[in-house]
Amino acid sequence: MTSTARIRRMTIQTRRERERAERERLIVNAARELAEAEGWDAVTTRRLAAEIEYSQPVLYSHFKGKGAIMAAVAVQGCADLAAELRAARTAARGTRESLAAVARTYTSFARRRPALYDAMFTHLVDLPFATPEAPPALWDAFDQLRLVVEPIAAEGDDTGLLTETFWAALHGLATLTRSGRLPEDGHERRLDLLVRHFTGE
């Protein structure tokens, strides 16, 4: 094997890897767009394959199954959510106002992008969560919450646990409202009640 041969093989390989990565991006994007447009029920492996103009089995050479594709979409969603939360946090001034702004942004995200939100926090289980192996984007999103919860922690409170509790409350409001279990009506006032109780009136 000559050195030129080795080099050529490597460049060909890298091109192929690049194309492959590009196609993977295509799959995840198509899945996200289809889910956001028509819901996850509409995201079938056949439609997804048609969308990316490849045959069905190609999907399985990239992902273990539909669940893994949803997981990839969910990770993208975490990055989006983290970005929105960061923007809301840095734009707000004051402890209470920051908490309220982040809370509003969180539930607004869940309402505006329900398919994405469901992939992240309702469906899917095969994504590591409360461990170091969890995707960085997920930790980033959680940290945005932590940063606004931290100032309201009382002496001796575990900030992580308090953040988790606050997160759970937001998650509950988001999911129950979106599924029609809570009327859309009082949403703002419920958020206000939550923030008031967590900031200690």
Place this chain on the structure above:
Amino acid sequence: MTSTARIRRMTIQTRRERERAERERLIVNAARELAEAEGWDAVTTRRLAAEIEYSQPVLYSHFKGKGAIMAAVAVQGCADLAAELRAARTAARGTRESLAAVARTYTSFARRRPALYDAMFTHLVDLPFATPEAPPALWDAFDQLRLVVEPIAAEGDDTGLLTETFWAALHGLATLTRSGRLPEDGHERRLDLLVRHFTGE
């Protein structure tokens, strides 16, 4: 048509209606048991039909579809939950203790009977919720929450909204913990944090 004929026909009809109601009970029970034992994915119309020893289409003469069967199971679940919450509430003494007891019971119910809980509060949409048409058992369960939340409402607070907010927080804790998004570990302490913040320290 003689009067005896009319009477006979009525008794036959009532017997048939009784048998039909009995079979409906059988379906709902089988669905609940199968779901609790193996999860809702295992509850297929075929398995359900086999379980009750009738053919598939019989299910559709009782319910509009699988969703309607899940709804029926969910209503049963509401009654169970309401009973547990009532027991916890009446057994507890003191404002804070009642709230804590009901909160513990609620999340414990979700953990012990996940399939039932999901049918009630995660899956399903074709069950009326925040309206007068909602099943009485559902209102009953909600009222058990309301009764322990009422004492902690501040002047001018809408008790209903406050209850909804507290409920959402419990729901968030229950679902996130059960799906592995929150570690089982800090659950007790998260509950405590929630109760403390809602009772105003």
Place this chain on the structure above:
DNA sequence: CTCTCGTATCTAGCGCTGCTAGCGAGGAGA
């Protein structure tokens, strides 16, 4: 007692789903 009719139930099948085995083309390397 017999015949007819309506109802209740079953068999069979439709159009999907996620997923996979196995074939064939086409490029890499000797």
Place this chain on the structure above:
DNA sequence: TCTCCTCGCTAGCAGCGCTAGATACGAGAG
């Protein structure tokens, strides 16, 4: 130039929710 290996394809499996059409059975009339 020949061989081999990788890649994507066609075709198909088992199972899903749901339904159309056939059938058996029991009630009521003559």
